[in-house]
Amino acid sequence: MTQSGTPLGDTKRTTLHRVPHKEVKDRAALYAILDTALVGHVGFVQDEQPFVIPVAIARDGDSLLLHGSKASRLFKILSGGVSCAVSVTILDALVLARSAFESSMNYRSAMILGRPEELDGDAKERAFEMLTDHLLPGRRESLRPTNAQEVKQTTILALPLDEASVKISSKFPADDEExxxxxxxxxxxxxxxxxxxxxxxxxxxxxxxxxxxxxxxxEGRT
Amino acid sequence: MTQSGTPLGDTKRTTLHRVPHKEVKDRAALYAILDTALVGHVGFVQDEQPFVIPVAIARDGDSLLLHGSKASRLFKILSGGVSCAVSVTILDALVLARSAFESSMNYRSAMILGRPEELDGDAKERAFEMLTDHLLPGRRESLRPTNAQEVKQTTILALPLDEASVKISSKFPADDEExxxxxxxxxxxxxxxxxxxxxxxxxxxxxxxxxxxxxxxxEGRT
Known part of the structure; x- marks a missing residue:
């Protein structure tokens, strides 16, 4: 498993082209965003048309887990090994400047690019637990256990956290002096x-x- | 302007393939989601790779407005008339069932497909006002007015709300009787x-x- 100190894979396509001061390079920042959010927006292409669909997420080490029904169009396409993008955004504040132009939002966001891999066997079983623990923390032990039929009906994909960009905006209004x-x-x-x-x-x-x-x-999480 | 009673454009690619009971066909439901959310996730393709980027949104009649810096990669690509998808999601509740399998979330989500069109002149001026009124309601009159340089540095795109799907989940746990x-x-x-x-x-x-x-x-909005 990658240490959280390992820098993110830095490729041309995840390098931000503007406002580089917002870019964050350490893996711990990526993990913190993924461990806070419940949902990511998954982008994929079919017949040259991009689609974007919200999906519940969880992180397991250096993989992002996505799960859904085996029968869903999204999971049929993604389990075929195509390229996708997953964007995770947490809005933190409205930044109210003296002009509309300088007004903005504070946020933490991550985009991960890659080809998800379908999990099976023990890896799938572990992924079920990680998803449950992230989305329903503290609840797994008390639930009716997942049965074989449910495991079969569910596709779980792991997207490696190799190629990612993180953007964090945390500031007060940046109005010009005048x-x-x-x-x-x-x-x-x-x-x-x-x-x-x-x-x-x-x-x-x-x-x-x-x-x-x-x-x-x-009092806590979302 | 399209009446909010007009059904959404129903194309094969926006027809949901599963859980059709979650699908909503009326335009008012779409408008309500877009008028509540602050941010959409915009998917586009470059060199066969999908990307998904969060963008502040506002609705003007039957168009979705997107704005950003003229210098940004996203807005350079989108103003070229490419196909994109914008997904807007509002999470409403965790649905805690007796099994992990039946546990889920309640949400309201919309996906719009189309080619955004760049606005100019009076249409761009109006769009600035609509964006400010949605993102910073009540604030426009008191702000330092937007100047010509700021208008020039900003790209505003209008995505027609012609082809869209709306999915709303609002339920209690759907556990089996047993x-x-x-x-x-x-x-x-x-x-x-x-x-x-x-x-x-x-x-x-x-x-x-x-x-x-x-x-x-x-006490109100987000």
């Missing part, structure tokens, strides 16, 4: 992604207690 | 996207009051 006196409030409005109050399934007839981890989520 | 007795809490955890406490720009030397709309945002 605009600073413009009479308007300027600053950042944080964008928060958080969990709300759990809503019990109406089909839950026994009154199972809300687990501690679900109570804690509302 | 799993309902599994002894675990099941239900939905809402995912909330909201604004946090505004952080004044340290370079704001005059103590401009926080506008009312910024106070109100923390």
């Amino acid at each position: 605009d600073l006196a413009w009479p308007v409030w300027a600053g950042n409005i944080p964008i928060e992604h958080r969990y709300g109050v759990p809503i019990p399934d109406p089909r839950m007839t026994v009154d199972h207690p809300l687990p501690v981890y679900l109570k804690e989520w509302s | 799993d309902l007795a599994w002894p675990v809490w099941a239900g939905n955890i809402p995912i909330e996207h909201r604004y946090g406490v505004p952080i004044p720009d340290p370079r704001m030397t005059v103590d401009h009051p926080l506008p009312v709309y910024l106070k109100e945002w923390s």
Whole structure:
């Protein structure tokens, strides 16, 4: 497994062409973005037309895991070994400058390029666990175990984290000096992604207690 | 301008191949998603490699507006009239079933396919206003006006909302009957996207009051 200190594969196509100060080269920054996000946007090409579809993600070491139904068009195409791009974006703030032109957003984003590889056997079993632990943390031990039929109906792909770009914007408004006196409030409005109050399934007839981890989520992750 | 009652253009490539119950055909649903989201993920192809890049969006009638620097690779490519896909996703909840297999997410998502067209003159001026009003609502009148140099440095593209698919998932866990007795809490955890406490720009030397709309945002939109 690649150390998180190893720099990202630096190819011409993942080198950013503008605002290079936003580019981040260390693998730990990439991992942090992937470990925070729940969904990536997967781009692929069919008959020369690009498509972009949201997919739940999880990271396992130096691979990004994607899973979906064996019957879905996306997973049929991706398991054929085609090139894809996965973009993961977390919005952190609106940056409200004195002009519309300088107004922007703070964000953390990553794009990974590569050919996903379909997993099978033990690797697929492990990937199921990694996906469950990322998307439903703390929950795996208490769930009805995945059965053979479900494993069969699911395609799990691993995309190597070899070729990736990371862009992080974390700043206050960058107005020119001469605009600073413009009479308007300027600053950042944080964008928060958080969990709300759990809503019990109406089909839950026994009154199972809300687990501690679900109570804690509302203060933590998304 | 297309009425919001007009059905979405229904082509083979935007027809969903699975879970058709999730597909939504009315234009109002598409508009509602685009009017809520701040960012879309734009997919395009260069040298047979797909790329996916997050871009701030706004809707103007039956067009989706994208804007960026004239110098950026993305906007150079897109203004050349190539085919692209824009995917917009809003996560609404984690759906915690009794099995990992049935666990999922509730979301609203749209994918638009088409060739963006570069705007100029009055259309570009109007698009600047629509973008500002969507991304920075209530703020345009108080900002330092956009100048000719800034207009020149910005590319604004309009993507017609002719060919689009909308997918909405809004449900409780869909466990099979025989799993309902599994002894675990099941239900939905809402995912909330909201604004946090505004952080004044340290370079704001005059103590401009926080506008009312910024106070109100923390209860409203994202």
